[in-house]
Amino acid sequence: MKSFIKNMLLKKIINRCPKNLQNLKIKGLAINSTNIRKNFIFFAIKGNRHNGEYYINHAIRKGANVIVCSNNCNFTSKKIYVIKTSNVRDYLSKICSKFYRLKPKNIFAVTGTNGKTSVADFFYQILSTNNIPVASIGTLGIKIKDKFLKTSLTTPDIITLHKSLEKIKKKNINNVIIEASSHGLEQGRLNDLNLKAAVFTNLSQDHLDYHKNMKNYLNSKLILFKKILPKKKHIITDSKIREFHYLKKIIKKRGLKLLDINKKELKIENLPKFLFGAFQLKNLHMAILLAKLCKLDNIKIYQSLKRIKKINGRLELIKIFPNNVKVFVDYAHTPDALKQVLKSIGEESNNSISIVFGCGGDRDHKKRPLMAKISKDFCKKI
Numbered sequence: 110m111k112s113f114i115k116n117m118l119l120k121k122i123i124n125r126c127p128k129n130l131q132n133l134k135i136k137g138l139a140i141n142s143t144n145i146r147k148n149f150i151f152f153a154i155k156g157n158r159h160n161g162e163y164y165i166n167h168a169i170r171k172g173a174n175v176i177v178c179s180n181n182c183n184f185t186s187k188k189i190y191v192i193k194t195s196n197v198r199d200y201l202s203k204i205c206s207k208f209y210r211l212k213p214k215n216i217f218a219v220t221g222t223n224g225k226t227s228v229a230d231f232f233y234q235i236l237s238t239n240n241i242p243v244a245s246i247g248t249l250g251i252k253i254k255d256k257f258l259k260t261s262l263t264t265p266d267i268i269t270l271h272k273s274l275e276k277i278k279k280k281n282i283n284n285v286i287i288e289a290s291s292h293g294l295e296q297g298r299l300n301d302l303n304l305k306a307a308v309f310t311n312l313s314q315d316h317l318d319y320h321k322n323m324k325n326y327l328n329s330k331l332i333l334f335k336k337i338l339p340k341k342k343h344i345i346t347d348s349k350i351r352e353f354h355y356l357k358k359i360i361k362k363r364g365l366k367l368l369d370i371n372k373k374e375l376k377i378e379n380l381p382k383f384l385f386g387a388f389q390l391k392n393l394h395m396a397i398l399l400a401k402l403c404k405l406d407n408i409k410i411y412q413s414l415k416r417i418k419k420i421n422g423r424l425e426l427i428k429i430f431p432n433n434v435k436v437f438v439d440y441a442h443t444p445d446a447l448k449q450v451l452k453s454i455g456e457e458s459n460n461s462i463s464i465v466f467g468c469g470g471d472r473d474h475k476k477r478p479l480m481a482k483i484s485k486d487f488c489k490k491i
Contacts, residue, residue: 115208119175122207123192130190133174138208138268140201147172152201153182161197177201198267202300205271212274213244214283216302217399220333221310223446224392225263225288228308230420231396232286238413239405244277246270247288249421253277264293267300274302284403291329299337306343306368306402307333308395312352313445327352334359343368345398347391370394383419383426386453393417424450442468444479451487463490 120131136148142164145151151168153161153176165176165184177192177200178184184191194200219228229245233252236243246265250257251273264287265273277285289299289307312327334344334356345368346356360367370391377390377397384393393414400410419425422440429435437454441447447466454462466484468477484491 117208119190122204123175127190133190135175135208138201138204139168139173140266140268142168142171142173145171145173147174149173150175150177150204152197153178153184154197154201155179177204198297199300202267202297205267206301209271209275211278212303213278213285215285215305215403216274217284217286217306217308217402218289218299218302218304218333218337219286219308219310219395220289220291220294220330221308222313222443223441223449224310224388224395225290227389227392227420227423228310228395228399229286229288230423231393231417232399234417235396235400235405235410235413236284236403238416239409241284241403241405242280242282243284243286244282245286245288246273247286251277253280253282262293263288263290264298267298270298270302286399289333291326294332294337295329299333302337304338304342306345306399307338308399309334309344309346309352309356310392310395311347311350311445313443327355331355331359334363334365338363338365340364341366343402345370345395347371368398370398377414380414381417381419383424384417385457386424386449388449388453389424424453444476444483447480448483448487451483455487460487460489462488464488466491 115136117135118131119133119135120126122135134148135150137146138150138152139145140152140154140161142151145168149172151165151173153165155161162178162182162184165178168176169189173189175190175192176184176186177194177197179197180193180195182193217232219225226248229247233243233245237255245252248263250259260269264270270287274285287299293299309330312330338344341364343366344356344360346353348369348371359365377393384390397410422438425438427436427438435458439450441450451462451464464484466480468480
């Protein structure tokens with residue numbers, strides 16, 4: 110998607126704007142000073158690694174005409190309009206929703222430790238197979254018409270997300286699914302989006318380098334349902350998971366409409382051979398329930414399932430040798446994901462599994478021995 114420059118008056122996006130600045134032209138928003146161009150607003154956010162306040166002067170040299178920073182920020186200026194607020198991220202999301210007003214009609218979000226990409230891709234495939242314009246935003250990038258625009262994060266930053274949604278809408282696409290990471294939810298990247306429904310897949314250990322403990326990790330996921338998903342909207346989940354206890358309370362308090370994958374309204378059968386394993390079928394069923402919210406009937410959904418394609422790195426069968434040895438690739442990056450993958454393959458191979466296993470990156474070291482033990486328990490050779 111090509112970038113474009115907008116042109117909006119400050120009074121259209123800032124409440125209580127000074128009269129002498131109401132007609133100030135704003136052409137863009139940025140949280141990175143290197144992305145600033147003339148007449149941009151720069152939002153100086155204090156992150157875990159970088160403090161945006163250190164780059165205010167750089168942003169001004171690049172052409173910023175408005176600065177938004179925290180109440181504790183020491184920066185002042187007689188030439189540049191400075192807005193100070195208690196929460197820069199929240200302020201940014203509200204400005205983004207006004208600056209990038211156009212959005213697809215049906216915006217869905219999916220969160221959970223495992224399965225986000227599979228649910229999103231299955232949903233995308235079901236709609237596109239039925240010639241319904243659809244887009245997805247997540248781990249694999251921004252997908253439109255089977256083409257990917259790479260992104261660096263599972264859930265893009267607030268500005269990129271809102272800008273992308275407006276571009277998607279301008280392509281006459283009214284259905285989009287967003288993978289909502291725990292980091293993205295905690296940092297407010299999905300705030301001020303009018304979601305039609307949200308999905309909770311599951312929860313298991315991950316990202317404890319960032320969240321420190323499982324309670325914090327769960328609470329970051331629940332933000333999607335406590336604060337972002339509008340009241341009385343649909344939530345899709347599995348009532349048999351442990352976390353449903355918490356979801357049930359939120360559902361009752363906010364009047365959300367539960368769609369439980371255990372109450373199956375559609376038979377999932379005659380699927381392609383590569384689609385096996387309980388966790389894959391759960392992900393598929395969640396995608397089906399999302400498709401039904403787009404007014405697709407059971408017959409059309411059922412017909413599209415026969416044409417579902419495999420997802421890269423998701424229990425992906427890449428080779429079968431003459432002696433019938435099968436080679437799978439899976440991007441399982443958590444203990445539970447690895448366990449589910451090995452259980453599914455074991456059921457297909459009489460538990461005769463050899464594994465090439467790794468857990469790279471400088472994140473959550475505690476899960477490494479757990480994944481190593483799972484590999485030992487389920488595999489004959491490591």
